[in-house]
Amino acid sequence: MSDTMRPETLDQLRDAVAWAVAEETPLEIVARGTKRTLGRTMQTDHTLDTSAFSGISLYEADELVMSAGPGTTLAEIESALAEQNQQLAFEPGDWGPLLGQPAGMGSIAGTFACNIAGPRRLKAGAARDHILGFKGVSGRGESYKSGSRVVKNVTGYDLPKLFCSAYGTLTVASELTFKVLPAPEKTYTVLVLGLDDEAAARAMALAMTSPHEVSAAAHLPSGIAAGSGVSYVREAGAGVTAIRVEGPGPSVEHRCRALRALLAGFGQVEELHTHNSLRFWRELADVVPFAARPDLQIWRISVAPLSGPAVAAALPDAAYYFDWAGGLVWLGLPPAPDAHADAVRAAVAATGGGHATLIRASADVRAAVPVFQPQHAALAALSRRVKEAFDPRGVLNPGRLYPGA
Amino acid sequence: MQMPEPDKAMLARRAEIVAALRDIVPGEGVIDAPEEMKAYESDGLTAYRTLPMIVVLPSTTAQVAAVLRYCHENKVKVVPRGAGTSLSGGALPLADGVLLGLGKFNRVLEIDYENRCAVVQPGVTNLGITNAVQDRGFYYAPDPSSQIACTIGGNVAENSGGVHCLKYGLTTNNVLGVEMVLIDGTILHIGGKHLDAEGYDLLGIIIGSEGLLGVVTEVTVRILQKPAVARAVLLGFPTSESAGNCVGAIIGAGIIPGGMEMMDRPAIHAAEDFVHAGYPRDVEALLIVELDGPAVEVDHLIERVAAIAADNGAVYNRVSQNEAERLNFWAGRKAAFPAVGRISPDYFCMDGTIPRRRLPEVLTRMTELSQQYGLGVANVFHAGDGNLHPLILYDANKPGELRKAEDFGADILRLCVEVGGVLTGEHGVGVEKRDLMPAMFTEIDLAQQQRLKCAFDPDGLLNPGKVFPQLHRCAELGRMHIHRGQVPFPDLPRF
Incomplete structure (x- = not known):
């Protein structure tokens, strides 16, 4: 003490x-x-x-x-x-x-x-x-x-x-x-259901390069989506890609419609209104999917947005989800004395640049492994x-x- | 304004240094003829001029690294320069220093639309980035008034803003990464296409460091999709106080306009005489409020802004009906500096920031100072973020008037600090506000900033004489006074 x-x-x-x-x-x-x-x-x-x-x-x-x-x-x-x-x-x-x-x-x-x-x-x-x-x-x-x-x-x-x-x-x-x-006065979220990681990254890139002032874009693979407190997400039974718009009411409704049309070709499209949207995005800000999994070691990885799926694909044992249109990967792995640091950082390096931080692991692991990107x-x-x-x-x-x- | 005395021993070595630099940068990349160096003798702060010892214009990062390494080994001072549009003398040459021009670094290296970023060389102009990406509907957000000429490298050095930075941020909020060369020739890569570089936020301190920490040779910037629609409204007020209240009320209502500019009567008249933007001449203050986004949002917010303006006593209200009219509204504001240049032989552009609500008081005291010094002043003001640009009118050919204008400007900036603001919002400290730094910072504050400089440039060779009023040796700054055995406050709560 x-x-x-x-x-x-x-x-x-x-x-x-x-x-x-x-x-x-x-x-x-x-x-x-x-x-x-x-x-x-x-x-x-x-x-x-x-x-x-x-x-x-x-x-x-x-x-x-x-x-x-x-x-x-x-x-x-x-x-x-x-x-x-x-x-x-x-x-x-x-x-x-x-x-x-x-x-x-x-x-x-x-x-x-x-x-x-x-x-x-x-x-x-x-x-x-x-x-x-x-x-x-x-x-x-x-x-x-x-x-x-x-x-x-x-x-x-x-x-x-x-x-x-x-x-x-x-x-x-x-x-x-x-x-x-x-x-913002209002917050709506467009949900696209059933996309794999690569398709989700493309859908998020399309939304982000539109003029609709998207204020958040995330993709939850089906296993992570199933843990959400928002019933529409939890019960989707598939991966959920979420695109958020915020602002005055008429603007939000307009942009939500426009994004639904833009993304319709990717898969089934739904929307969340303010109450559910606020709950959904708060869960992601608070990293609830991994707060609920104390058994895992947790990494937070920042890469170019389109590179997120490749990082996850290189680590087959990981549970993960994407925020920042794919540029932020939250990733949980079964505990190991080295926290799989070399594999995680090799996956990041293979994308051409970025960094990985070990957010949660025991004190002895954090003493032995570079917590921040070398x-x-x-x-x-x-x-x-x-x-x-x-x-x-x-x-x-x-x-x-x-x-x- | 005093610069450090040129080092005679260094000047005596000039021929040897020219030869060494020619070995590194062949051809016409080294300039030593005084008549050719004259183009570099000042930047946008034309009141101050000095011929550099030598000008060198490298074209590769390897050359920049070799030039800096040579200068470091030979203790030669270096002043980096982009397009030379600095308004604070940041690129003012040193008589015993090398002027390092980045003008040949003028290529857009990569545009990555899907990751929404572009990699450019530092000599690309601010507007050049937008021009390179606009065919896909993108733009680079920070838009200083000098955007046709100023370079992204200079923007990084000064953390440039512009009229749209209330909503879209300054340079520091729109740069993802840099390649930078330290004075010893070390080449660093910080950040990239991802967000938030690992470790200390070195990008955060390099941006706005006024060429004192390193030389940037590549910049990765964020690019944004252009808003679908932008419309501007001109609002005229009988007093600057009512205009100021209107600005507070708009923000208080939760509206963050794309741009919100204020001009006072002298600035309105000068601009109107120059570009005929259609500004009302019979108001004391004019606001230009621009809303951008989807048409449905812009129409909705324009109505709300008009209602707020009426509540705050606006006597004039005109909404742009088309893109040409919107651009015309801005033409007057963007031409305010040259417009003032037409009515006065010379002018100083100041750049303090104040808490917005103190505006009426600051304008009143500025009018008093104007009478006291016998010099005119016109005001343009980034109203949303409290950034004032008083233009002090003077005539450099009248004996003593330059000095009087400098003193007037210093008083205005001290006033900004006194009401809770700062010496410079976007133009930088440079040489212009260097000696005023103690008005805002204690000796300890300034020493801590200079210690950071020592971590990058221990011999103080990069742009010395700028930003800091006194040069200190790093060894002196690093000394500590330790009182061993002193117990922290005996009554300090401990557990």
Whole structure:
């Protein structure tokens, strides 16, 4: 059991990191701690808990901006936004249950630090596209800030983007500022039933290259579709390809009709209206198909959209589904000491580019297997220098991303 | 505005450096005659000019890598340049540095419609990408006003925006990957056709790094299908306050227009005199609101916007009836800079961003400053995202007036920061706003940014004198002051 420090002021936070620097003792950085099994297994004697920095400090709906402490739960933020008919457009999921944690506890800092993004990623961007600024403490034990509260800002390097995907290895945030956007009035989903993976990828590409502003495109093979909480999907008895449109009522109805016509040649076409659509896409954002399968090791793979099916085909033992029009492959495999890492990464490499992250596996597996996509030597060296620029003594989540970063 | 003193020892080695660069880039790719280098002496910020020591125009990534490696080994400074349209002096040459022009990298390498991306060389113009993909109904979304001339490499360096970025994002939201050469000649590939590169978001910091971190030699961009219909509405208001309120009300109603621009009276008049866009002359503020998407959506939203405008006191309302009229509405706005250029011998284009609701107060104080300095100002404004472009009118031939215009501009940008905004929304810091950085950032903030630069360029050879007001050695920046044995706050909650 490691010693936990829970600072309540910025000065205390800074002193805690400065102390770790002086002692050269590494810290595990947590906000709510629901994603602490995400990443390489670390050796730390002390935990720095930022959950005391909690709550929304600024929300101006008509300026499309919000600031919150790192420990603020995503649930609290989404509930405040819903009151103003707004949302986080990058549609972050709740990965708590996927990682064996309770639902509704994940923090906003974890969401940004792990660059979580849901099905709308392909239209609206990821967490990194919505962060505007932060205040926090570097691994040097110095408090500093970067970015701002306005959406358009090129003053200095875009360090807020670097905060996203850093998994807490560069800076401990004390406040995050991010962009919020109006929630759509209506959400419809066109379902095409019975497609195999290749046909589904072509159908999704056709929808995405149409002018109908598709905001999500996913394909669930029949076994995954059968587990959905949405009856139309669960009872399809076949693979389900889903295409989402959002916006004002008349526009959504029009585009839904147009997409049904466009995709009619692929197979039987159905549609979901707002209530069922919201439930369906929330399941995918929360990775419910694999939260329900705790027996599997879980990979998250990003490739060019048309390459998704080839990755799945190369791994015959895998359960899988596609999001991001085929570009995101969620994949579950029976447990193995090496998590099938070589086979997974060979499948990705064969498509010509992309990356695979081991999202869920036991601590000993995550200690032995590269959790994040191994980088070429020059890129790995640059990543280490970036780490040193923020955290020269390696006190913030050391080794969580890569050895030395 | 001061640039670092040229290094005389470096200038003395000029002939040797020219010879070495000619070995790397044969033929006409190395320019050393002053009259030929004159074309490169400034960028879009023409108030500042310097002849570079040498101009080199490589045509392959291998040549770029060899040039940078040579410069790194010989401690020669390098200023990268695209089309030279920067408005902040980002490509201003150094008298003792090599100007590295990417103009020969002008090919579209691959268009992948089904994966919705294109791979292009950095010297391809912004509009050139759209031109290459538009026969299939696609376009590249960010559209800076200089899009005919500016290059995607420059867009990457500056994280360029444009009038449509409220809905479609800036360069950083539309680039998937780059090939980049570091100062030591290392060639890196970051990202690709997939989303979200692995590891640290290096793409996120390279975009907008103003040529200080590396030289981009290939860019993978997202391309989008063109919206089925776009229509614009002109809305005139008796006060800028009522126009500002209207913008807030439109967004508050959940509508994100494709574009939403504001012009003040001087800008309206200058534009109308120049291109005859049909703008009303008797209003204090004009909004151009563009809605795009399926016709049924656009018609629906135009009605809602018109109703919101009426509620907010609009005295003029005209919806574009066809594509020619829509383009005419935009012609006035897009020509606002040259239009102002006609009514004043010189002008400075500023680029601060403010929280939108502070607009009336900022405009009032800008008018006071205008009277105080005795210089005119016209305002165009990306109203949706709070990005202001005050155009300061001056005459460089009048002694002291350039200095006065610089001071006026600095006061405007300090005002932007004071109300919660930033020094630059899309033009970059460059040399223009370099010395104002301490108005927005503490020494610690700036030192942390410079440490990141050290990770890419430890000798500070890439574009020195830009962005950061003071040059620090990386060794000095890396030093730490450690207070050993200090216990974190004794009352810190521990478990």
